[in-house]
Amino acid sequence: MMFLQDTYDYFSLPLMLLGIYSLMAMGLQLILGGAGLLSLGHAIFFCIGGYTSAIISSTYLPLITDSNLLQLILSALCAFLVSGFFAFFMIIPCLRLKENYFAMATLALGEVLSTVIKNLDFTGGIRGFKDIPSLDINPLIVGLIVLIVYLVLRRFYKSSMGYIIRSTRDDDIALQSLGISHFKSQIIAFTLGSAIAGMGGGFYAHTIQFMSPEEGSFNRSIEILLAVVIGGMNSLTGSLIGSLVIVAIPEILRFGPSEIAQNRNVFFASAVILLMLFRPKGLIKHGS
Amino acid sequence: MVLNTPQTSIFSLQNITVQFGGLTAIDNLSFEIPTPGIYGLIGPNGAGKTTIFNVMTGIYTPQKGDVVFLGSKVTDLKPYLMARMGLTRTFQNIRLFESLTVLENVFIPKARLLSTLKYLFFIETDNYKKTIEFCREILNFVGLSHYENRPASSLPYGDQRKLEIARALALEPKLLLLDEPAAGMNPSEKKELGQLLDKIILKDLSILVIEHDMRFMMNHCPRITVLDHGKIISEGAPSHIQNDPAVIEAYLGKSMGDLP
Ligand SMILES: Nc1ncnc2c1ncn2[C@@H]1O[C@H](COP(=O)(O)OP(=O)(O)O)[C@@H](O)[C@H]1O
Ligand SMILES: [Mg+2]
Numbered sequence: 001m002m003f004l005q006d007t008y009d010y011f012s013l014p015l016m017l018l019g020i021y022s023l024m025a026m027g028l029q030l031i032l033g034g035a036g037l038l039s040l041g042h043a044i045f046f047c048i049g050g051y052t053s054a055i056i057s058s059t060y061l062p063l064i065t066d067s068n069l070l071q072l073i074l075s076a077l078c079a080f081l082v083s084g085f086f087a088f089f090m091i092i093p094c095l096r097l098k099e100n101y102f103a104m105a106t107l108a109l110g111e112v113l114s115t116v117i118k119n120l121d122f123t124g125g126i127r128g129f130k131d132i133p134s135l136d137i138n139p140l141i142v143g144l145i146v147l148i149v150y151l152v153l154r155r156f157y158k159s160s161m162g163y164i165i166r167s168t169r170d171d172d173i174a175l176q177s178l179g180i181s182h183f184k185s186q187i188i189a190f191t192l193g194s195a196i197a198g199m200g201g202g203f204y205a206h207t208i209q210f211m212s213p214e215e216g217s218f219n220r221s222i223e224i225l226l227a228v229v230i231g232g233m234n235s236l237t238g239s240l241i242g243s244l245v246i247v248a249i250p251e252i253l254r255f256g257p258s259e260i261a262q263n264r265n266v267f268f269a270s271a272v273i274l275l276m277l278f279r280p281k282g283l284i285k286h287g288s
Numbered sequence: 289m290v291l292n293t294p295q296t297s298i299f300s301l302q303n304i305t306v307q308f309g310g311l312t313a314i315d316n317l318s319f320e321i322p323t324p325g326i327y328g329l330i331g332p333n334g335a336g337k338t339t340i341f342n343v344m345t346g347i348y349t350p351q352k353g354d355v356v357f358l359g360s361k362v363t364d365l366k367p368y369l370m371a372r373m374g375l376t377r378t379f380q381n382i383r384l385f386e387s388l389t390v391l392e393n394v395f396i397p398k399a400r401l402l403s404t405l406k407y408l409f410f411i412e413t414d415n416y417k418k419t420i421e422f423c424r425e426i427l428n429f430v431g432l433s434h435y436e437n438r439p440a441s442s443l444p445y446g447d448q449r450k451l452e453i454a455r456a457l458a459l460e461p462k463l464l465l466l467d468e469p470a471a472g473m474n475p476s477e478k479k480e481l482g483q484l485l486d487k488i489i490l491k492d493l494s495i496l497v498i499e500h501d502m503r504f505m506m507n508h509c510p511r512i513t514v515l516d517h518g519k520i521i522s523e524g525a526p527s528h529i530q531n532d533p534a535v536i537e538a539y540l541g542k543s544m545g546d547l548p
Contacts, residue, residue, distance in 0.1 A: 152408065159407040160399035160416075167385040167396050174383040177345060178397040178459055179371035234387065 012139050016207045018247045019142035023200030025227040025239035026149060027193035033233035035189035036169030038103040040221050041110030042197055047216025048086050049079035049198025050205040051117065054129045072135040076202045083198020084191050091190040095183060110218060118213040128212035137206040149196060153236055165189045230275060232282025241283050296359035297322045298494050299463055304353035306339055313339045315518040326485065326495045328509030332538060336518040337498045338380055341465050345377055346370040358462065374462035378452040378469060386441035390432060390451055393440050394423040397459040423458060430454040430484060446477035466497040470504055482508055
């Protein structure tokens with residue numbers, strides 16, 4: 001029993017991180033693979049979601065209910081809504097720009113918002129937000145949410161808006177000639193995708209019990225981008241597999257000989273480069 | 289006109305000028321589609337034909353002049369709103385949704401009218417089924433049923449052009465603009481395309497087609513407008529424009545039989 005408990009304790013953190021990364025990656029898959037928008041500021045919405053959960057779970061939520069599970073659900077819901085709200089208002093001016101310029105705008109957006117968080121009082125400023133309640137978060141709940149989001153997104157892709165979003169990626173001029181505004185579908189994809197990342201951020205806050213402005217950094221945005229591209233950016237399932245790759249491989253390399261373990265990043269990067277050489281479209285080509 | 293009611297024309301361009309930097313692509317041009325039918329638009333490369341389509345569909349806003357569609361002024365209307373009024377087009381360089389299947393491509397123009405939320409909650413999914421049936425009928429109409437589930441990008445060239453037409457028809461437009469639909473087609477594909485146009489015109493819509501193949505235009509367009517350097521140089525029945533010295537000169541003395 002002791003051994004089982006230890007194993008569970010050891011794996012529960014990586015498992016929850018895997019779930020959280022999967023949420024973020026699925027959100028970005030909708031934005032990048034779905035609507036064809038390259039967002040380099042994805043992690044900032046994760047960060048906003050995290051702070052939202054941190055703040056409400058240490059202030060208002062305990063006043064509403066005693067149940068940890070209910071608090072956790074409410075917290076995730078708020079993280080989803082607040083990050084979606086921010087995403088909605090941020091994307092509109094960014095969409096005036098196209099392609100690479102749009103990507104640069106989202107990068108700048110991430111940096112600006114993370115600086116704002118650093119300089120606010122109620123976020124804990126540069127020291128970060130400490131002692132966030134864990135609300136008994138566990139891999140099972142996170143896994144369940146990942147499954148639900150996955151299934152809902154799959155169905156969403158088969159709905160009318162899902163098809164419109166995918167056609168936006170292919171050709172927005174043709175889309176307009178058929179009576180459909182590509183703006184609307186891009187806004188919906190970006191808002192929804194960012195809100196899902198925000199929900200992941202909420203879970204992250206309860207898992208790590210600490211949020212810092214660094215959580216929304218460009219580095220993390222790129223990490224998630226990597227997960228989506230490795231998995232195959234046109235496939236929702238691919239982004240789950242991509243998340244597994246970027247969470248598991250560094251973890252596994254940790255157990256290798258010390259030369260490998262100490263230079264995990266080098267080996268990980270080489271593995272990614274090789275993968276992209278041999279499967280430039282990602283592990284899963286078609287789908288979603 | 290037997291009755292004395294004022295008839296609004298389907299479409300008109302009034303004194304349109306379009307400039308790109310110093311280049312005047314369309315020069316104070318007026319053009320009308322008065323009654324339903326197939327109309328042709330020809331002219332040498334660079335004459336401004338595609339630019340006219342871009343003005344008509346709202347992609348370009350002209351520097352001068354007015355665009356009138358079904359009696360309303362639509363000069364500043366966004367392209368997707370023009371399409372909703374019943375004006376759509378195909379493109380000189382085919383623009384399909386390449387990662388979608390053939391059927392899904394035809395589904396897109398109708399997707400806007402279906403509820404996403406209801407679908408997510410499994411409510412009224414019948415509407416989806418009905419729309420899919422409608423799309424299948426259109427594919428059947430243009431003869432692409434057998435490709436239904438193939439990715440659009442995998443179709444032979446001629447069939448991609450047909451699919452673009454099918455997709456446009458799914459919008460149930462009042463006016464359909466075709467930009468060089470027969471380009472790159474072999475003679476038998478061209479013949480099929482011509483038959484398709486003759487079938488389409490039986491539906492309640494008008495067609496304006498840009499095409500270089502003169503035999504194709506003679507067979508299908510009772511009325512042709514000739515454009516050169518952004519101006520109309522001739523207009524009328526094929527037999528008339530074929531013998532118009534201005535037209536012959538515009539094509540650099542080439543005989544009309546072997547246009548590019
Ligand atoms: N977006 C644009 N920017 C600059 N010049 C353009 C643009 N579109 C068309 N032109 C120019 O306008 C002229 C007419 O082009 P176009 O309408 O494509 O001709 P056509 O379709 O008759 O071959 C050409 O000289 C072309 O180079
Ligand atoms: Mg052209």
